[in-house]
Amino acid sequence: MQRSSTVEKIPSNVSAQRDALESARKTLGTIILGKDDQIALALSCLLARGHLLIEDLPGLGKTMLAQSLARTLGLSFRRIQFTSDLLPADIIGVSVFRQDRGEFEFQPGPVFSQLILADEVNRATPKAQSALLEAMEEFQVSVDGETRPLPTPFFVVATQNPGDQIGTFPLPESQLDRFLMRVAIGYPNEASERELIAGADRRSMIDEIESIAGPEMLLELQSSARKQAVSEPLIDYVQALVRFTRASADIETGLSPRGAQALVAAARARSFIENHSGVFPDDIQAVFPSVAGHRLKPAGSTRFRSPAELCQHVLDSVAIP
Amino acid sequence: MMRAQPRGTDGSLLSSLPWTLAALVVALAPHVPYLSFWISGAFVSCATWRYVIEQQRRMLPSRWVRGGLALLCFLGVFASYSSISGVGPGSALLAIMAALKLLETRKRRDQFVLLFISIFLVMSSLLREQYLWSLPYLVFGTLIIMTAWLRMSAVESESAKQSLRTGGRLLLYAAPLAIAMWVLFPRLATPFWSVPIDTSRAVTGLSDTMSPGDISSLSQSDEVAFRVRFDDQLPQPKDRYWRGLVMTSFNGRTWRGSEPRIAAPAGEQLEFAGQAYSYEITLEPTQQQWVIAMDMPMEWSLERTFMGPHQQLSHVTPIEQRVAYKVVSYPEYRVQTGLPRIFRRYYTELPDDSNRRTASLAREMRQTVANDKQYIDAVLAMFHNEEFFYTLRPPALGSNSVDAFLFDTRQGFCEHYASAFSVMMRAASIPSRIVLGYQGGEVNPLGGHLIVRQSDAHAWVEVWLEESGWRRVDPTAAVAPERIEYGARDAALDGIGISWGFSAPSRLLQNLTMTWDMLNTKWNDWILGYSPDKQKTFMEWLGMENPSWRKMLLTLVFTVIATILAISAFMMLRYRPAKKDQASILYKRFIRKTGVERYIGETEQEFAARVMAQCPLPPAAIQAVTDAYLDARYGAKVAGAVEKLRKAVAAIA
Numbered sequence: 001m002q003r004s005s006t007v008e009k010i011p012s013n014v015s016a017q018r019d020a021l022e023s024a025r026k027t028l029g030t031i032i033l034g035k036d037d038q039i040a041l042a043l044s045c046l047l048a049r050g051h052l053l054i055e056d057l058p059g060l061g062k063t064m065l066a067q068s069l070a071r072t073l074g075l076s077f078r079r080i081q082f083t084s085d086l087l088p089a090d091i092i093g094v095s096v097f098r099q100d101r102g103e104f105e106f107q108p109g110p111v112f113s114q115l116i117l118a119d120e121v122n123r124a125t126p127k128a129q130s131a132l133l134e135a136m137e138e139f140q141v142s143v144d145g146e147t148r149p150l151p152t153p154f155f156v157v158a159t160q161n162p163g164d165q166i167g168t169f170p171l172p173e174s175q176l177d178r179f180l181m182r183v184a185i186g187y188p189n190e191a192s193e194r195e196l197i198a199g200a201d202r203r204s205m206i207d208e209i210e211s212i213a214g215p216e217m218l219l220e221l222q223s224s225a226r227k228q229a230v231s232e233p234l235i236d237y238v239q240a241l242v243r244f245t246r247a248s249a250d251i252e253t254g255l256s257p258r259g260a261q262a263l264v265a266a267a268r269a270r271s272f273i274e275n276h277s278g279v280f281p282d283d284i285q286a287v288f289p290s291v292a293g294h295r296l297k298p299a300g301s302t303r304f305r306s307p308a309e310l311c312q313h314v315l316d317s318v319a320i321p
Numbered sequence: 322m323m324r325a326q327p328r329g330t331d332g333s334l335l336s337s338l339p340w341t342l343a344a345l346v347v348a349l350a351p352h353v354p355y356l357s358f359w360i361s362g363a364f365v366s367c368a369t370w371r372y373v374i375e376q377q378r379r380m381l382p383s384r385w386v387r388g389g390l391a392l393l394c395f396l397g398v399f400a401s402y403s404s405i406s407g408v409g410p411g412s413a414l415l416a417i418m419a420a421l422k423l424l425e426t427r428k429r430r431d432q433f434v435l436l437f438i439s440i441f442l443v444m445s446s447l448l449r450e451q452y453l454w455s456l457p458y459l460v461f462g463t464l465i466i467m468t469a470w471l472r473m474s475a476v477e478s479e480s481a482k483q484s485l486r487t488g489g490r491l492l493l494y495a496a497p498l499a500i501a502m503w504v505l506f507p508r509l510a511t512p513f514w515s516v517p518i519d520t521s522r523a524v525t526g527l528s529d530t531m532s533p534g535d536i537s538s539l540s541q542s543d544e545v546a547f548r549v550r551f552d553d554q555l556p557q558p559k560d561r562y563w564r565g566l567v568m569t570s571f572n573g574r575t576w577r578g579s580e581p582r583i584a585a586p587a588g589e590q591l592e593f594a595g596q597a598y599s600y601e602i603t604l605e606p607t608q609q610q611w612v613i614a615m616d617m618p619m620e621w622s623l624e625r626t627f628m629g630p631h632q633q634l635s636h637v638t639p640i641e642q643r644v645a646y647k648v649v650s651y652p653e654y655r656v657q658t659g660l661p662r663i664f665r666r667y668y669t670e671l672p673d674d675s676n677r678r679t680a681s682l683a684r685e686m687r688q689t690v691a692n693d694k695q696y697i698d699a700v701l702a703m704f705h706n707e708e709f710f711y712t713l714r715p716p717a718l719g720s721n722s723v724d725a726f727l728f729d730t731r732q733g734f735c736e737h738y739a740s741a742f743s744v745m746m747r748a749a750s751i752p753s754r755i756v757l758g759y760q761g762g763e764v765n766p767l768g769g770h771l772i773v774r775q776s777d778a779h780a781w782v783e784v785w786l787e788e789s790g791w792r793r794v795d796p797t798a799a800v801a802p803e804r805i806e807y808g809a810r811d812a813a814l815d816g817i818g819i820s821w822g823f824s825a826p827s828r829l830l831q832n833l834t835m836t837w838d839m840l841n842t843k844w845n846d847w848i849l850g851y852s853p854d855k856q857k858t859f860m861e862w863l864g865m866e867n868p869s870w871r872k873m874l875l876t877l878v879f880t881v882i883a884t885i886l887a888i889s890a891f892m893m894l895r896y897r898p899a900k901k902d903q904a905s906i907l908y909k910r911f912i913r914k915t916g917v918e919r920y921i922g923e924t925e926q927e928f929a930a931r932v933m934a935q936c937p938l939p940p941a942a943i944q945a946v947t948d949a950y951l952d953a954r955y956g957a958k959v960a961g962a963v964e965k966l967r968k969a970v971a972a973i974a
Contacts, residue, residue, distance in 0.1 A: 229955075229956060229957035231954065231956070233905070233954055247479070249335055276956070277957055279955060280924070280925070280951050280955050281925065282925065282926050285922075316920075316921060319921045319922060320924065
């Protein structure tokens with residue numbers, strides 16, 4: 001739904017932000033076809049300064065999404081393929097002894113990039129996983145007793161393959177919590193798939209993307225998103241949702257206060273992207289499945305078979321105040 | 322959502338079922354001591370079964386199983402009670418019905434039936450007993466039932482604690498109404514209906530026979546027999562003889578109170594002297610006809626009560642409810658100075674073939690003294706001087722109980738001494754009879770009244786002498802004078818009674834007992850004893866002139882209306898919607914105008930899309946309202962947003 005009438009006087013820098021956002025969405029939409037919702041969610045996640053976990057089967061465009069995001073927004077991009085022999089140093093970097101200067105020199109690892117694609121994150125050992133997860137949490141890494149800040153913005157897109165059970169180390173709940181959102185991409189619809197098959201090579205299309213915004217613009221967008229108004233009735237609604245997840249017989253562990261904060265942060269970004277005058281219940285509902293899906297622990301007796309169904313049940317049970 | 326049609330239960334009652342079960346358990350609990358054990362067992366099994374069915378999504382038992390169980394249980398109740406009417410079988414049937422209803426509970430409607438049953442069960446426990454703690458329990462039970470009711474219709478986000486609080490609040494709102502109804506509803510001298518009394522319940526107390534061991538078994542019971550409130554001063558402990566029934570015939574072991582063969586008006590033979598005591602007795606149900614009064618009653622206010630030939634007060638029917646009556650008594654009296662010969666024979670009758678040793682001892686002793694009076698003193702002196710022991714745990718005696726007691730064991734409680742003394746009197750041709758009643762009593766310092774417990778049960782002897790008529794002689798006083806001076810309980814407290822087998826309660830326990838007793842007395846006086854007279858007095862005290870049932874009913878109606886109005890006003894003030902939610906009110910008006918119902922959790926945008934599809938209203942107008950509402954309610958402070966919304970809503974026809 002297009003809405004533009006509400007905010008009367010738009011300051012010039014805001015209008016620049018809006019233009020940048022619109023064209024970013026459009027560009028992404030030409031590469032990843034028929035996945036506007038997922039693109040909006042990924043952008044929301046980025047704007048809310050959160051990290052994204054994409055859980056889906058191989059070949060559905062996980063890497064494509066991450067790469068095109070990086071290109072569109074003009075961010076430095078590195079991809080880390082997680083394997084069972086991956087070591088923390090492979091992510092963070094190592095100190096190398098320079099004989100000519102007689103001192104150690106730090107060789108930064110791939111983590112020192114603005115956008116990181118951590119591919120198949122559940123294939124690595126918990127030790128390697130935690131190196132990345134710590135960086136995600138702290139926005140800095142400590143090597144040899146020295147704290148090194150990570151570049152800003154810093155955005156991790158991790159993927160994991162839900163089908164793999166053998167030889168994987170599924171992320172524990174506490175670490176799933178580090179990801180603001182978990183989204184699935186899913187199969188494209190028929191028309192999109194047809195275009196994918198017949199159309200131009202996506203990889204070369206990505207190479208041709210001109211970056212629409214730089215890191216500075218992204219930081220501006222992030223700070224604007226944080227300023228989206230949150231009204232009292234909306235907080236009531238969020239609280240009602242959270243309370244419901246804690247009381248429902250279908251859910252063993254409900255949303256934590258941090259989960260509620262994450263929900264509001266994501267909804268703010270989404271509301272900003274949608275150009276709403278404030279955070280609407282609609283924004284909450286749009287991000288709820290991806291924010292809450294991996295944070296809710298369903299009860300053993302629940303009749304809902306997937307996190308998505310469970311989230312929809314929550315949304316269908318709580319009245320909007 | 323596509324789902325296969327469930328074969329078993331769908332688990333939708335899982336959240337409310339435990340509360341319904343709790344309500345039933347709470348409602349049933351007061352009945353459990355009176356129900357046959359298999360009924361409670363059946364209930365617990367059915368409840369567990371039903372819960373497991375719900376939890377594991379199993380099938381409910383089939384109609385045939387349920388029908389069979391119902392028939393079986395019905396026959397079981399009939400077999401256990403040999404009746405299906407009355408409080409006992411009635412509550413048993415209710416419990417069974419609740420248990421079986423659980424097995425066909427599929428929907429909310431069935432749960433309503435269960436909660437109705439539990440309300441009925443809670444109420445019917447009052448048919449059995451109305452103790453002080455019945456009221457808090459009733460309130461608690463109602464609270465649980467209300468909460469169960471609320472849980473059934475609660476949205477999932479409502480926690481059990483919230484439901485409990487709502488239930489409590491509803492009860493609180495109802496409390497003034499209940500109090501007004503109770504105070505103002507005209508009392509009737511006789512109740513509308515009478516409930517068949519549950520006679521299956523054992524009553525602790527004196528029975529109408531006395532064998533060795535009967536009273537000593539009572540002495541362990543702390544149960545209150547009656548309470549006495551004296552108008553002026555209390556009599557001395559040695560004068561506190563509470564006359565119950567008089568027993569005249571002896572078969573060698575057991576004394577019985579039998580009807581005399583010749584009826585004689587008894588009251589006219591009484592002469593009173595000295596100090597009069599006037600008091601009110603609140604007698605607990607005894608299931609016996611005799612009525613307690615202090616030795617010797619002159620007047621009593623209890624209706625249909627007569628003094629029989631042995632100076633025994635009897636009511637025409639057994640005392641099945643707590644009764645209160647006023648009595649005037651004189652500890653000094655003379656009775657029946659002229660005893661006809663036929664009565665003298667009757668009061669000296671002994672079975673020929675028993676207690677021979679006692680009889681010969683009596684004759685020997687009588688020959689050594691000059692007159693009957695000296696003989697009495699001699700027997701008392703024998704009890705006092707020889708090795709007789711007063712004890713709560715006397716050894717068992719055979720059929721010649723008096724011989725065994727006097728010559729072998731020499732350990733006994735009051736009934737042994739009274740029996741032995743009376744037999745010795747009769748053996749010496751002195752008319753004698755045994756009076757069974759209570760002696761002493763404990764003053765409750767908090768209420769100022771006297772509590773007489775079953776442990777105060779006592780037996781003493783009355784002998785007839787030519788010059789003075791019937792005279793009370795208490796052989797127990799000769800053996801253990803402290804028992805009479807202090808009473809059983811005080812003697813126990815002072816450590817004297819311990820040697821007899823009374824256990825001494827601690828001081829703290831004693832104080833608690835006294836407080837509890839005082840509360841119970843007030844409860845009996847004011848709540849259970851709220852009679853038409855008391856109601857009238859209370860109404861006059863409240864300022865009502867000439868209270869009549871018309872006036873009370875009218876006041877009641879006004880009070881009820883005023884209370885409801887006050888509560889409604891309070892709720893309206895409290896739950897008035899906040900002013901700032903003008904936007905919300907306007908949007909609700911819009912929803913009403915569209916005539917489309919908004920689903921739970923439906924966003925404004927989704928709703929707008931649905932309205933556009935379902936309503937002939939112009940989509941632009943709907944969009945305008947939706948946008949304006951979202952801006953006004955959720956947006957950043959946008960000036961004039963509410964006004965815009967108002968206009969947009971007004972624009973919709």
